[in-house]
Amino acid sequence: MSRHSNSAAQKKRNFFEAFSKSKAPGAERSVAKKQVLEYAPNAPHSRTKDLKDDLQNEVCFRDLGVGPAENKDDLDAPSRVFEEIGEEEEESTDFKLALLSSLQPSLPPETLLELLLTCNGSVSEAAKLAASPSKKQSTSVPTQSSLSTFLSPSDTDSTQSTRKIPFPLPAIPKFKTLHLTTPSQVPFYAPATLHPSFLPSELANQLLSECLGEVPSFGKYEFRLFERNVSSPHTASFFVKNEEIAAQHRRGYMYNGSYLDDIRTFTPTMRTIVPLLESFVNEQIQDRITNVYPDGQKLKHMLPAGKWHITSAFMNCYDGAKQSVGWHSDQLTYLGPRTVIASISLGVEREFRLRRVAPVVVDTTVPFEPEPDVGTAETEGKEWKWQPEGQASIHLPHNSLLIMHAECQESWKHSVHPANNIQPHPVAGGKRINITFRCYRQSLRPDKIPKCKCGVGCVLKTVQRVKDRMGWYFWGCQVANQWKDDEEDGDQETDKKREGGCGYLMWAKFDEDGDPIWE
Numbered sequence: 001m002s003r004h005s006n007s008a009a010q011k012k013r014n015f016f017e018a019f020s021k022s023k024a025p026g027a028e029r030s031v032a033k034k035q036v037l038e039y040a041p042n043a044p045h046s047r048t049k050d051l052k053d054d055l056q057n058e059v060c061f062r063d064l065g066v067g068p069a070e071n072k073d074d075l076d077a078p079s080r081v082f083e084e085i086g087e088e089e090e091e092s093t094d095f096k097l098a099l100l101s102s103l104q105p106s107l108p109p110e111t112l113l114e115l116l117l118t119c120n121g122s123v124s125e126a127a128k129l130a131a132s133p134s135k136k137q138s139t140s141v142p143t144q145s146s147l148s149t150f151l152s153p154s155d156t157d158s159t160q161s162t163r164k165i166p167f168p169l170p171a172i173p174k175f176k177t178l179h180l181t182t183p184s185q186v187p188f189y190a191p192a193t194l195h196p197s198f199l200p201s202e203l204a205n206q207l208l209s210e211c212l213g214e215v216p217s218f219g220k221y222e223f224r225l226f227e228r229n230v231s232s233p234h235t236a237s238f239f240v241k242n243e244e245i246a247a248q249h250r251r252g253y254m255y256n257g258s259y260l261d262d263i264r265t266f267t268p269t270m271r272t273i274v275p276l277l278e279s280f281v282n283e284q285i286q287d288r289i290t291n292v293y294p295d296g297q298k299l300k301h302m303l304p305a306g307k308w309h310i311t312s313a314f315m316n317c318y319d320g321a322k323q324s325v326g327w328h329s330d331q332l333t334y335l336g337p338r339t340v341i342a343s344i345s346l347g348v349e350r351e352f353r354l355r356r357v358a359p360v361v362v363d364t365t366v367p368f369e370p371e372p373d374v375g376t377a378e379t380e381g382k383e384w385k386w387q388p389e390g391q392a393s394i395h396l397p398h399n400s401l402l403i404m405h406a407e408c409q410e411s412w413k414h415s416v417h418p419a420n421n422i423q424p425h426p427v428a429g430g431k432r433i434n435i436t437f438r439c440y441r442q443s444l445r446p447d448k449i450p451k452c453k454c455g456v457g458c459v460l461k462t463v464q465r466v467k468d469r470m471g472w473y474f475w476g477c478q479v480a481n482q483w484k485d486d487e488e489d490g491d492q493e494t495d496k497k498r499e500g501g502c503g504y505l506m507w508a509k510f511d512e513d514g515d516p517i518w519e
C-alpha cells in the first residue's frame with residue numbers, strides 16, 4: 001500500500017521528502033519496465049543554471065571534476081584530514097589493514113578497522129590517530145565507539161573551545177573532503193553540532209530495537225528527476241509525535257503533489273526522548289545565537305530561541321555499506337525557513353557529508369549582496385559568482401546526535417556517502433538507522449499553502465543558483481518530480497503537462513520569526 005495517494009492518481013510516488021512504508025502493489029514490476037535509475041550520489045554531475053532547474057533539481061549531483069590538487073598547506077588545522085576526492089580505495093582494505101597493523105602492532109584488528117574507516121581509508125591518517133596519546137592508553141575499543149574516545153583532551157577541546165566559530169564559515173577547498181574527526185571540530189567547518197553519544201546507552205539500545213521492528217515495512221523514496229523515475233538507495237518512513245498531528249497530516253500534507261496517507265506515530269522510546277532532545281537542541285540554538293551569529297542575534301526567520309519543538313520525524317534505514325542518500329537539502333514546505341533539524345544515528349556508523357552550495361544569506365528581503373570579506377563568494381564586476389566548494393565529512397557513530405543548524409538547508413546540501421566497508425553492529429548487523437526530528441509550523445499547514453495551476457500544493461524552496469535572487473524563497477509547482485506510473489502513458493498532451501508541471505512560481509515572504517506573510 002502506497003504511503004501517498006492522490007485523488008487523480010492513487011499510486012503516484014513522490015520525491016523530496018516522500019515517504020513510503022511499503023511499496024505500491026506492482027511497484028517492482030513497474031520499476032523494471034520504466035528503467036528506474038537508482039539515484040547515486042556519485043552519478044555524473046549535471047550543472048543547472050536557471051530558476052527552473054532550482055525548482056526541479058532538488059537533488060544536486062555531486063559537483064566533482066578533475067581539478068588541480070589543492071595545496072594542503074593552505075589550511076592550518078593540524079588534526080584535520082584532507083583527501084582528494086577520487087583517491088580513495090587505491091589499495092584493498094586487507095592490504096591497508098595489514099599495513100596499519102605493522103605500524104600499530106599493539107592494536108586489535110577491529111580497532112584498526114575502525115580507525116581506517118574513520119579516516120576514510122587513509123593508512124597514514126589512521127596511523128597518526130592511533131599514535132595519539134590517549135589511544136596508547138587503551139588497546140581495546142568498544143564496538144561502535146565514537147572517534148572522540150581515541151583522542152587526547154587536547155585534540156578534542158582545549159584548542160577549539162576557546163576559538164570563536166566563524167560566521168559565515170570558511171570555504172572548504174573544492175575537490176577536498178575534510179574529515180572532521182572530533183565533535184569539537186564540526187562547527188568550525190559545517191553549520192552543525194555533533195554530540196557523540198547523546199542518550200543513556202540503555203535508552204539508545206531500546207530505541208534501536210524499536211526502530212529495527214519498524215524498518216522491514218519501509219519503502220524506498222521514488223521520484224522523478226530529469227524525466228526519469230528514480231528510486232533512492234535506502235528505505236524510509238514518516239512519523240509524527242501523536243494522533244492529533246497524524247490527523248492533521250491525513251487531512252492533506254502533500255509531497256510532490258500527492259497526499260501522505262500512511263503516517264506512523266512515534267514509538268514509545270521516541271516519545272520518551274522528545275523532551276531530552278528539545279531541551280538540548282534549544283540550548284544549542286541559544287548557544288549559537290550568543291556565540292556564532294552576527295551581533296548575538298538569531299538569524300532572520302529563525303524561530304525565537306526556546307521555541308524549537310518536535311512534531312514529526314523521518315526514519316531512514318541504510319542496510320549495508322552501499323545504501324546511501326544523495327545530495328539534497330530538506331524540503332522546507334512545512335518546516336519554513338531557517339529550520340533546525342536534530343538527527344539521531346543508531347547501529348552501524350556511517351559517513352554524513354555536508355557541502356555548501358550557496359552563500360549564506362541573512363536578509364532575504366533584499367537582493368543578495370554578500371559581504372566582500374566573507375571568503376565564500378567572489379566578484380566579477382558587479383556579479384557575484386558562486387565558487388564550488390569541497391565537503392565536510394562527519395562520521396556518525398551509534399547514539400550520536402547531529403544538529404543541522406538554521407543555515408543548513410538554505411545554503412548547504414547533505415548526503416550519506418556509500419561506504420567501502422562497515423563495521424557490523426552487534427544488534428543492528430549491517431543496518432544504520434537514522435531519525436531526523438523536525439519542527440513543522442502551524443502557520444505552514446497544508447490548508448495555508450498556495451496551490452499551483454495543476455491544483456497541487458506547492459513546494460517551498462530557496463534559490464541557490466540564480467544571481468541576484470540567491471536566498472530568496474519561492475513557492476513552486478512540484479509536479480515535475482512526481483513519480484509517473486505506467487497508466488499515465490498514452491495521452492501525449494497530458495503526459496507532457498505532467499512531465500514539466502505548470503511552472504508556477506510565487507515569491508515567498510516571511511516575518512522575522514519565519515511565519516509566512518501572505519499578500
Ligand SMILES: O=C(O)CCC(=O)C(=O)O
Nearest residue numbers: 314316330352416434436
Ligand atoms: O541519514 C541521515 O543521516 C540523513 C537523512 C536525511 O538527510 C533526511 O532524512 O533528510
Ligand SMILES: [Fe+2]
Nearest residue numbers: 328329330414
Ligand atoms: Fe536530509
